Amino acid sequence: MFKKGMGSLGRPRYAAVAYWRGGRVLREAKALVPSAWNWAHGTRYDRSNFEKLADGPYRAPDPFLRVHGKYVFRRIGADAQKIELGNSPGKKLGRKLVRAMGFDLASIHAADARGKRAIVADLKKRPDGWLHAAAKTAAAAVERDFEEWRS
Incomplete structure (x- = not known):
């Protein structure tokens, strides 16, 4: 070990x-x-x-x-490798990887039929572009927190 x-x-x-x-x-x-x-x-x-x-x-x-x-x-897995994102993570997170990560997370929530119905209903009410806007807001909050922690 x-x-x-x-x-x-x-x-x-x-x-x-x-x-x-x-x-x-x-x-x-x-x-x-x-x-x-x-x-x-x-x-x-x-x-x-x-x-x-x-x-x-x-x-x-x-x-x-x-x-x-x-x-x-x-x-x-003997062939498993950690994904190293380095200094430019946004450039290395391709659509296929983000989609696979989202699918993996969604599969956990889909295990509960009630939760699945609630998620689908919620998604239908959301406007186009909501996820991108939320991701930008979250990223900005993380960057502010990091700068506050660093100083």
Whole structure:
């Protein structure tokens, strides 16, 4: 096992590499981080929600995913690579990648039929260009927060 770097919010991550049946297998251990949803809504975090979402009907199950104490243990694809965005992330986030990320996030919400209907109804009421405008507003807020933190 070796330290893999820093994970969410600067928490350490560890990885184990082994050989099995002629190929590499990788496993990762990292801190279980409560959802920002709970923080934003003042609700108590329940780790079973993590497991429920991870095993949802629209997710590819990881048979090695385990939550033990305050840690998550999971497999890593031997060919998986981290996406490095560098200094110009906007130029490297192509439409296909953003679409895939959105599809992955939407698949979690689609697991609940009531939630899915509510989302579709909400989207139908929104004007053209709302998402782009919201993204610009969010980006500006993050940049202001960063500048405030930096100074």
